[in-house]
Amino acid sequence: MAVRGPEKGSARLTARGAATRRRIVATAADLMFRQGVAATPLDQVVDACGISKSQLYHYFPDKDALVTEVIAMREHLMVSAQKPQLEQVRSMRDLERWRDSLLTGLRERGLPYKCPIGSLANELSSRCDDARQSLAGIFGAWQGLIADGLARMREAGELDPGADPEELAVAVIAALQGGYLLAETMQDEQPFVVALDMAFDHVKAHVKTPVADLTQSDN
Amino acid sequence: MAVRGPEKGSARLTARGAATRRRIVATAADLMFRQGVAATPLDQVVDACGISKSQLYHYFPDKDALVTEVIAMREHLMVSAQKPQLEQVRSMRDLERWRDSLLTGLRERGLPYKCPIGSLANELSSRCDDARQSLAGIFGAWQGLIADGLARMREAGELDPGADPEELAVAVIAALQGGYLLAETMQDEQPFVVALDMAFDHVKAHVKTPVADLTQSDN
DNA sequence: TCGGGACTGGACGATTTGGTCCAGTCTGTG
DNA sequence: CACAGACTGGACCAAATCGTCCAGTCCCGA
Numbered sequence: 001m002a003v004r005g006p007e008k009g010s011a012r013l014t015a016r017g018a019a020t021r022r023r024i025v026a027t028a029a030d031l032m033f034r035q036g037v038a039a040t041p042l043d044q045v046v047d048a049c050g051i052s053k054s055q056l057y058h059y060f061p062d063k064d065a066l067v068t069e070v071i072a073m074r075e076h077l078m079v080s081a082q083k084p085q086l087e088q089v090r091s092m093r094d095l096e097r098w099r100d101s102l103l104t105g106l107r108e109r110g111l112p113y114k115c116p117i118g119s120l121a122n123e124l125s126s127r128c129d130d131a132r133q134s135l136a137g138i139f140g141a142w143q144g145l146i147a148d149g150l151a152r153m154r155e156a157g158e159l160d161p162g163a164d165p166e167e168l169a170v171a172v173i174a175a176l177q178g179g180y181l182l183a184e185t186m187q188d189e190q191p192f193v194v195a196l197d198m199a200f201d202h203v204k205a206h207v208k209t210p211v212a213d214l215t216q217s218d219n
Numbered sequence: 220m221a222v223r224g225p226e227k228g229s230a231r232l233t234a235r236g237a238a239t240r241r242r243i244v245a246t247a248a249d250l251m252f253r254q255g256v257a258a259t260p261l262d263q264v265v266d267a268c269g270i271s272k273s274q275l276y277h278y279f280p281d282k283d284a285l286v287t288e289v290i291a292m293r294e295h296l297m298v299s300a301q302k303p304q305l306e307q308v309r310s311m312r313d314l315e316r317w318r319d320s321l322l323t324g325l326r327e328r329g330l331p332y333k334c335p336i337g338s339l340a341n342e343l344s345s346r347c348d349d350a351r352q353s354l355a356g357i358f359g360a361w362q363g364l365i366a367d368g369l370a371r372m373r374e375a376g377e378l379d380p381g382a383d384p385e386e387l388a389v390a391v392i393a394a395l396q397g398g399y400l401l402a403e404t405m406q407d408e409q410p411f412v413v414a415l416d417m418a419f420d421h422v423k424a425h426v427k428t429p430v431a432d433l434t435q436s437d438n
Numbered sequence: 439t440c441g442g443g444a445c446t447g448g449a450c451g452a453t454t455t456g457g458t459c460c461a462g463t464c465t466g467t468g
Numbered sequence: 469c470a471c472a473g474a475c476t477g478g479a480c481c482a483a484a485t486c487g488t489c490c491a492g493t494c495c496c497g498a
Contacts, residue, residue: 014444041484125331139405171394174410175394182392182396202417270475274474
């Protein structure tokens with residue numbers, strides 16, 4: 001499970017070859033998301049992808065390398081899905097729009113109620129330190145995106161100067177992850193909603209009271 | 220991964236036999252906690268336990284049965300660890316004592332920063348519906364213990380009558396789980412602390428304001 | 439047209455793992 | 469003692485899986 005640099009053979013790659021390569025990673029990512037990494041045999045990837053086994057090994061030296069790419073793709077997908085919205089965040093209203101999109105996303109995808117990153121982290125962090133570090137990096141990037149939005153809110157005077165964007169972002173992600181896990185286990189979206197609401201109440205508790213605020217602010 | 224009833228052979232069991240059986244489950248639980256269920260071969264359980272393979276199969280028909288028992292043991296451990304404290308909860312102060320014990324527990328155990336139940340849920344809920352349901356039951360039991368405490372707080376007038384103990388309990392557990400996952404992935408207890416603090420702020424937000432609060436309410 | 443990467447398809451080896459089987463020993467108790 | 473259950477120890481099977489290898493075809497651009 002070593003995290004390698006750019007692939008050896010990636011230098012000379014036809015457009016067609018690159019497309020196939022991406023297809024393999026995408027297929028593997030999907031299967032591994034639903035079944036887990038260990039529970040996804042390469043033969044299944046091969047079948048689902050409609051390629052031959054030798055082709056898979058033509059692009060990837062071993063399963064670990066494939067997993068590494070899957071993780072990288074997950075980071076890319078997360079960033080390209082979250083960044084556009086989070087970058088725009090300058091007010092609580094913006095942040096709530098983001099929350100709403102998380103919710104509708106969960107509902108549209110339906111089961112399984114899992115976070116692609118969280119489930120990878122859970123399975124791999126104990127077994128492969130390279131993967132764990134990559135996943136930690138993804139969480140860090142996510143945290144950064146959220147924290148930046150919160151920081152902008154603070155600059156805009158929406159957030160209390162004493163509020164720590166990084167810490168709030170960690171709390172939000174933790175709530176998200178916990179919500180995903182409970183929702184998946186209970187097969188019910190309610191825990192996810194409850195967790196998200198908690199996180200947003202927590203953020204709101206650091207909102208500079210514009211007018212008389214009903215929700216009393218604890219510390 | 221079928222969840223069976225009481226074992227077939229459990230009828231005639233010497234004290235010695237029962238002890239060995241428990242030892243097997245405990246050993247398996249520990250290994251599976253640290254490495255994951257799939258990543259724990261039975262041979263390793265056998266070695267770590269100092270028994271012979273035939274003995275393992277003398278007590279358990281297959282690996283699934285062993286996993287089922289491991290889950291049951293996890294429930295038992297959770298309840299016997301949490302119930303005594305949570306049963307006593309009648310005030311915010313009591314609840315905070317419980318939180319403190321969670322924290323010191325995490326610190327004493329050290330790495331891995333995982334929840335034995337959460338990690339099982341994450342790995343098994345996608346792959347075995349029987350296990351998933353058992354784990355959901357454990358989460359439900361945990362939720363119940365917390366919710367009961369919160370309900371007593373409400374009866375005691377410490378909690379707002381409008382507060383929903385069940386919902387608050389779900390939020391607390393979600394924060395816990397998310398905190399564990401982040402802490403484990405980042406190899407840092409801070410996310411766990413942050414998540415727990417969020418959860419407790421959330422509960423406190425439903426505390427009936429007793430008198431003038433000393434903790435400054437930030438404007 | 440020629441060459442190289444893309445790709446097939448399946449044989450093959452090695453390893454791991456779950457699971458079976460059994461001959462025989464140990465141990466505690468009625 | 470006799471017997472039942474506890475236990476050893478390893479041989480053994482079958483399946484899954486990772487990974488290798490190769491002969492040969494297909495496709496595309498210089």
